[in-house]
Amino acid sequence: MVKCIAIVLSGCGVYDGTEIHEASAVLVHLSRAGAKVQMFAPDMDQMHVVNHCEGKPTAEKRNVLQESARIARGDVSDLTKLDITAFDALVIPGGFGVAKNLSDWAVKGKEYTVQPQVEKLIKGFHGVGKPLAMCCISPVLAARALPGCEITVGQDSECERWPYAQTATTMTELGCKHVNKNVGEVHVDVKNKLVTTSAFMCNAPIHEVFDGVGVMVTELLKLA
Secondary structure, three states: OOOEEEEEOOOOOOOOOOOHHHHHHHHHHHHHOOOEEEEEEOOOEOOOEEEOOOOEEEOOOOEHHHHHHHHOOOOEEEHHHOOHHHOOEEEEOOOHHHHHOOEOHHHHHHHOOEOHHHHHHHHHHHHOOOOEEEEOOOHHHHHHHOOOOEEOOOOOOOOOOOOOOHHHHHHHHOOOEEOOOOOOOOEEEOOOOEEEEOHHHOOOOHHHHHHHHHHHHHHHHHHO
16 A cells, blocks of 8 residues: 655755755655655744855745745645645654744754644644654654654764764753664654654765665654
8 A cells, every 4th residue: 555645844955944855865765665745834934044055044034835845846735734634654854944943943942842733743643643754853843742752863972973962962851762873773662653863963974864764764664
């Protein structure tokens, strides 16, 4: 049976939206597995727009749904139209859009909240026993929506290869179980049907990130 997978995007571009390479990796691996995909994004303004050449915010305003259409080749729907009954699983790629548009993690850190539509969907898929997969920074969404869940964002000891390791410590402080994993590995929280991997939380070559996302997709489909 063909699996139908919903993907939630948060814009287009690592510094203010979805990490494009992660989204592409998810799409390629799902396509190779024969899954059917539909992409969604909230119809809302981005927190801000970042000039990706300089890494600095600009005065420009952009819409999350419209920007996500760049990744989806135009085939993206408003997040409010996502019907959980029509899908077998949910995937949320990373990128700063997760921390700025799908939540306010980038601004509030440990005191963050998840965008209400997104939190409702995560809880909805979980509530009916449908699996979820999140990579890079997106596991912070699960940490808030599914208290006590098990996740990985990579390693908890900061170094050149793992510059964002403090995130793992914060997840533990929030009551989650963080499991150290390398970039090509995933953690499967069997109880919560949640699959996570570090992706670009690791300063790794792109092919290693691509392969790790592939493992995440494989494990997700096993649960679907």
